[in-house]
Amino acid sequence: MRALPVSPFLLKRIVLFFIVWLAMAGVSVGDVIAGLVVATLAAWLSFALVPPGDARLNMVQLAAMAPGFLWRSLLGGLDVARRAIDPRMPISPHWIAVPTSLPDGGLRATLGSEFSLMPGTLVAGSYRNVLLVHCLDTNPGARDQVVAEEARLRRALGLRRAAPAHE
Amino acid sequence: MILDAITMVLTLGGLAFFAAGTLGLLRFPDTHSRLHALTKADNLGLGLIVLGLALQAGTPGNAIKLVLIWALAMIAAGTTAQLIARSALVSNLRKDDGDRTR
Structure with missing residues (x-):
């Protein structure tokens, strides 16, 4: 009889789905019984759809990111609401290109999702190793903001510091 | 009583942000700027409403369910915002190309 292919990553996902x-x-x-069955099936399905990659989620680091993320998304909502309500509508939309060292795929999409909630920035995909970032207003700090958030995400995912991306 | 008051303040605040997001959708000049308004303001609006309702949830289980809704909506908003942003950018570039060759 073949041993069941239970990897620690599969177990981790089962636990996560079970808690939810x-x-x-x-x-x-x-x-509880139904939950065990469903969590196992869901984890198995998630493995088929999203196989474990290089990133190892560090829950502590991820939780440490949460307050900063919530605070900045609060600022993001306030900022855009103010611009929408202001009769003068102070916006000057433009694009910036920010080099990234995150691998293409899910990780870049995660960073992009974060940025759609941060003040003033919105990611519209990437070309080669450059993120295409839409800015709602002139904001000299936008580039640093993207770089800093990427470093935070990289730490939470336990990724080693990669060589800087080529522009 | 105090909880009820906090709930009222939070949910009213949430509604205000939804209204602001809609105003941005109507006033902002292009697709990408409108996305800023929708994702950021609506996410904050939903967050405030969820917080306000969680105070009335009764059991911790219900409160967790509400927060889960917020988390899933946030993930969905971040993902769809990128998809729309990307396809709008591509179709803008195509349009520019068409203008140039004309």
């Missing part, structure tokens, strides 16, 4: 299930369904005996 318990939060939604409750903790009676029936819920």
